[in-house]
Amino acid sequence: MKEIADSELLELTKQSSYPAFNELYQRYWKYIYTIAFKKLGDKDDAADLTQNVFMEFYHKREGLVINIPVKNYLRTAILFKLSNYFRAKGFQEKHYLNFRQFFQQSQNSDSSFDILTTRENELEFEEMVELIYRTIDEMPEKMKEIFLMSRSEQHSIADIAEKLGLSPQTIKNQISKAFVRIREAAAKTNLTASQVVILIWLTQP
DSSP, X not given: OTTSOHHHHHHHHHTTOHHHHHHHHHHHHHHHHHHHHHHHOOHHXXXXXXXXXXXXXXXXXXXXXXOSOHHHHHHHXXXXXXHHHHHHHOOOHHHHHHHHHHHHHTTOOOXXXXXXXXXXXHHHHHHHHHHHHHHHHTXXXXXXXXXXXXXXXXXXXXXXXXHHTOOHHXXXXXXXXXXXXXXXXXXXXXXXXXXXXXXXXXXXX
């Protein structure tokens, strides 16, 4: 089944083909686990959430309606699990410090740290994740490059400025403008500004 496309494996899985499901699992479990581990820093909890994602995926197989690539669907599923995890357990100290640094970099004035408490529905969460990705993708190329470097590759402002041949203030301005775009795109939801930043933090690669 290694040569079969994800879309075909999905259709076979919906027909209760365990070999097809297992092939999808083999293709993406490490990818999903890595996302969880980066956010949790705990191998056991990351493994548990990863297993839960795939167990629910198989349990829901007959009624699945997926209009995005399977990989993206699974990624959104683990992000939803992570938001629930943090809401239920709260930030451990190392997670809190990591997020607090990220939060401060966003130049956001909202000081509340509630973890998406107004969003219980998985579909709504998926829609918000897609909104974040879409808004980033629609940014001007230089702004997107700077924003993704600052969020995904963990570069400092000075590193980005040196690499791109721009001033640190220009980098700060572009990052700030990127957050403004995302907050404006999310304005139609009931999320607080801090919740938008939390969602961005969760969706970092």
